[in-house]
Amino acid sequence: MENRSDFVSLRDVSKYFGSVRAVDGVSLDIAQGEFFALLGPSGCGKTTLLRILGGFEASNSGSVHIDGANLTDEPANLRPVNMVFQNYAIFPHLNVRQNIGYGLRQEGLSAAEMSQRIDEALATVKLEGYGDRGSTELSGGQRQRVALARALVKHPKVLLLDEPLSALDKNLRELMRVELRALQQKVGITFIFVTHDQEEALSMADRIAVMSDGKVRQVDTPEHLYEAPATREVAAFIGSMNFLDGSVEGAANGMVTVNAGPLGKLQVKPSGDGAPAAGEAVTIGIRPEKLTLLDKAPASGDNVIKGRLTAASYLGERNHFFVSVEGVDAPISVASQNSSPVDHKGWIEGSEVWLTWKPEGARLLLS
Amino acid sequence: MKTRAKSGIGIRGLTIYGILYLVFLYVPVLFLPLFSFNDSIHISFPLKGFTVKWYEHMFANAELLDAFVNSLKVAGSVSVISTVLGVMAARAFTRYRFRGQRPALGLLALPLVVPGIILGIALLIMSKWAGFQLSLITIAAAHVLIATPFATFVMISRLEGFDPNLEEASRDLGESGWTTFWRVTFPLALPGIVASLLLTFIESFDEFILAFFLSGDEATMPLYIWSQLRFPRNLPVVLALGACILAASIILVAFAEWVRRQGVSPTPKSENQ
Numbered sequence: 001m002e003n004r005s006d007f008v009s010l011r012d013v014s015k016y017f018g019s020v021r022a023v024d025g026v027s028l029d030i031a032q033g034e035f036f037a038l039l040g041p042s043g044c045g046k047t048t049l050l051r052i053l054g055g056f057e058a059s060n061s062g063s064v065h066i067d068g069a070n071l072t073d074e075p076a077n078l079r080p081v082n083m084v085f086q087n088y089a090i091f092p093h094l095n096v097r098q099n100i101g102y103g104l105r106q107e108g109l110s111a112a113e114m115s116q117r118i119d120e121a122l123a124t125v126k127l128e129g130y131g132d133r134g135s136t137e138l139s140g141g142q143r144q145r146v147a148l149a150r151a152l153v154k155h156p157k158v159l160l161l162d163e164p165l166s167a168l169d170k171n172l173r174e175l176m177r178v179e180l181r182a183l184q185q186k187v188g189i190t191f192i193f194v195t196h197d198q199e200e201a202l203s204m205a206d207r208i209a210v211m212s213d214g215k216v217r218q219v220d221t222p223e224h225l226y227e228a229p230a231t232r233e234v235a236a237f238i239g240s241m242n243f244l245d246g247s248v249e250g251a252a253n254g255m256v257t258v259n260a261g262p263l264g265k266l267q268v269k270p271s272g273d274g275a276p277a278a279g280e281a282v283t284i285g286i287r288p289e290k291l292t293l294l295d296k297a298p299a300s301g302d303n304v305i306k307g308r309l310t311a312a313s314y315l316g317e318r319n320h321f322f323v324s325v326e327g328v329d330a331p332i333s334v335a336s337q338n339s340s341p342v343d344h345k346g347w348i349e350g351s352e353v354w355l356t357w358k359p360e361g362a363r364l365l366l367s
Numbered sequence: 368m369k370t371r372a373k374s375g376i377g378i379r380g381l382t383i384y385g386i387l388y389l390v391f392l393y394v395p396v397l398f399l400p401l402f403s404f405n406d407s408i409h410i411s412f413p414l415k416g417f418t419v420k421w422y423e424h425m426f427a428n429a430e431l432l433d434a435f436v437n438s439l440k441v442a443g444s445v446s447v448i449s450t451v452l453g454v455m456a457a458r459a460f461t462r463y464r465f466r467g468q469r470p471a472l473g474l475l476a477l478p479l480v481v482p483g484i485i486l487g488i489a490l491l492i493m494s495k496w497a498g499f500q501l502s503l504i505t506i507a508a509a510h511v512l513i514a515t516p517f518a519t520f521v522m523i524s525r526l527e528g529f530d531p532n533l534e535e536a537s538r539d540l541g542e543s544g545w546t547t548f549w550r551v552t553f554p555l556a557l558p559g560i561v562a563s564l565l566l567t568f569i570e571s572f573d574e575f576i577l578a579f580f581l582s583g584d585e586a587t588m589p590l591y592i593w594s595q596l597r598f599p600r601n602l603p604v605v606l607a608l609g610a611c612i613l614a615a616s617i618i619l620v621a622f623a624e625w626v627r628r629q630g631v632s633p634t635p636k637s638e639n640q
C-alpha cells in the first residue's frame with residue numbers, strides 16, 4: 001500500500017481563546033506512518049493543536065482530515081485517533097488490564113478476543129505480568145506504558161502524544177526516546193508528538209514542525225532544520241547559532257558578498273533560488289561547531305574574522321570559546337570537538353585569534 | 368531532668384484540660400441514654416433501677432412512629448435532591464471557569480450562615496404569599512435549601528482532587544459524555560456522594576427551626592419531641608428516642624467521614640467481563 005503523504009491534513013486551522021491566538025492559520029500534511037513532532041517554546045499552541053486533532057478543542061476555522069475523512073466536527077469519541085495525555089490520565093479506580101481494556105467495550109468483542117487484545121497490548125509495551133497491578137502501584141515509566149497500551153489497543157490511525165516523556169526522570173527519558181521510536185516503527189502507526197525539547201524532537205522524529213506564536217514556522221527533517229533553518233527564529237530555537245548582520249553588496253559565481261561592517265566582507269552561498277538584491281539587509285547564521293579557531297592569521301581565503309578570545313572553557317568532549325570583535329555586541333560562540341587530546345590551556349584568554357569557516361558552513365538568512 | 372519534669376507538668380496540665388473539655392462536651396449528652404434506662408419518671412439522681420420500658424413505650428407510640436416515618440420521608444428526599452444538585456453544582460464549579468463564579472459560590476454558602484429563625488420566617492412569609500399549603504413538602508423544600516450548600520461543598524472537595532484529563536481520556540477511548548459519567552466520574556466521586564447523602568440526611572433529620580415554621584398538620588421527629596416536652600410524664604420516652612437518634616447519628620456521621628476519606632475504592636470485578 002502506498003503511504004499517502006496527506007494522511008493527516010490540517011487546512012488553515014485557527015483557535016482563539018479570547019484575544020489569544022493559540023493556533024493561527026496552521027496548515028500541515030503528515031504522512032501515514034510518520035513520526036511527527038510539534039516543537040516550540042511554552043505557550044506557542046502545541047497542546048492546543050494536538051487537542052484540535054484529538055477533538056477536545058473545536059477550532060474557530062479551518063478543517064481537519066484524517067485518511068481522507070473530514071473530521072473537523074467529529075467529537076473526540078468518534079475519531080480514529082487516540083491520545084497519550086501528558087500526565088497519562090490512568091484511571092485510578094481500575095487496574096492495568098481494566099485500564100487497557102477500557103476503550104474496547106464499545107467494539108463489541110467477545111471476552112476472549114478482548115483478553116487477547118489486552119495481552120497483545122501488554123506485550124507491545126513490555127508490561128507482561130503487570131495486568132493485575134493496581135494503577136496506583138505503578139512507577140512513572142510503567143504508567144506511561146499503560147497509557148500507551150491503552151491507546152494502541154484501539155488500533156488508532158493516529159496516536160497523539162503530549163510531551164510524553166516530560167514526566168519521567170532524565171535517564172528514563174533518554175531510554176524511552178529510543179524505545180518509543182522503536183515502538184512506533186514496530187506498530188507503524190502515525191505518531192504526532194508534542195515537545196518543547198529540541199533534542200527529543202531531533203532524535204525521535206522523522207519530521208518536525210517548529211511553532212511559535214500559534215504559527216508553524218518551518219516543517220522539515222531534523223537534519224534540514226538544523227543545517228538549513230529558514231529563519232533566524234527557527235535557527236535560534238534549534239541548537240545555537242551565531243548571527244552576523246550585514247547588507248548584500250553583490251553576487252557573483254554563485255556566491256553572495258555581504259558587507260558585515262566591523263566583520264568585513266563575507267562570502268556566503270545564497271539559500272534557496274536566487275540571490276537577494278544588493279543593499280538588502282541580511283543575516284549570516286553560523287553554528288558554533290562550523291567555526292575554526294586559529295592562533296594566527298590564515299595564509300589566505302575569504303571569511304576570516306579577527307577577534308579577541310574572551311572565554312575558553314573545557315567541557316570534556318569539546319571545548320567552548322567566546323570571541324569578541326570590536327564594534328560587534330554579541331561575542332561569537334565557537335565549539336571544537338576534543339577529538340585528540342590537546343591542551344586547551346594553550347588558548348590564552350585575551351589573546352588575538354582568527355576565525356574561519358567553509359562557505360557551505362554558513363547560512364544566509366533573510367531578516 | 369528539671370526541664371523534663373517541667374514539661375511533664377505542662378503535659379499533665381494539658382491532659383487535664385483536655386479531659387475536662389470532653390467531659391463538659393459529652394456528659395450532658397450521655398445523660399440521655401443514662402436516664403432513658405432509669406426506672407423513674409423524674410430525671411434526677413439517684414438512679415432508681417434499670418428498665419427498658421421507655422423503649423417499649425416508644426415503639427408502642429403511634430404518633431411517634433408517624434413522626435419518625437415523616438422524618439424519614441423528608442430527610443430521604445432531601446438527601447437525594449440536595450446531593451444531585453450538589454453534584455451538578457460541584458461539577459460546574461470544578462470543571463468550568465465562568466463569569467461570576469466566586470460570587471455564585473459565596474451566595475450558595477449564604478444559607479449556611481443566615482440564622483435559621485430568619486430563614487424560617489422568610490420562607491413562611493413567602494409560602495403564604497405564594498399560596499403554598501404548609502406540609503412535609505414545604506419542610507423538605509426548606510431543608511433542600513440548607514442541605515444543598517453542604518452537598519456542594521462535600522462534592523467540590525471530592526471533585527477538586529480529580530484530574531479532568533480522566534474524563535477526556537474516556538472520551539478519547541470512545542465513550543460518550545453519559546457513559547463517561549457512569550464509568551469514570553461516578554465511581555471516582557462515589558465516596559463523596561455517599562458522604563453527602565448521609566450528611567444531608569442527618570442535617571434534615573435533626574432540623575427543627577425551619578420545620579417548626581413550615582410544618583402543616585404533620586410533624587417531623589424534632590417537632591414531635593418538642594411537643595412532648597410539655598408533658599413531664601413523656602419525658603423518659605423522649606430520652607429513649609433521643610438516645611436512639613444519637614446512636615444512629617454517630618454511626619452515620621462516622622460512616623460518612625470514613626467513606627469520604629476512602630481514596631480510590633477497590634476495582635470492581637465486573638469491569639471488562
Ligand SMILES: Nc1ncnc2c1ncn2[C@@H]1O[C@H](COP(=O)(O)OP(=O)(O)OP(=O)(O)O)[C@@H](O)[C@H]1O
Binds near residue numbers: 044046049
Ligand atoms: N483553555 C484555555 N483558555 C484560555 N487560554 C488558553 C487555553 N488553553 C490554552 N490557552 C492559551 O493558548 C496559548 C497556547 O497554549 P498551549 O497550551 O497550546 O501551549 P503549549 O505550546 O502547549 O505550551 P506548553 O509547552 O507550556 O504546554 C497559551 O497562550 C495559553 O495561555
Ligand SMILES: [Mg+2]
Binds near residue numbers: 046047048
Ligand atoms: Mg502543552
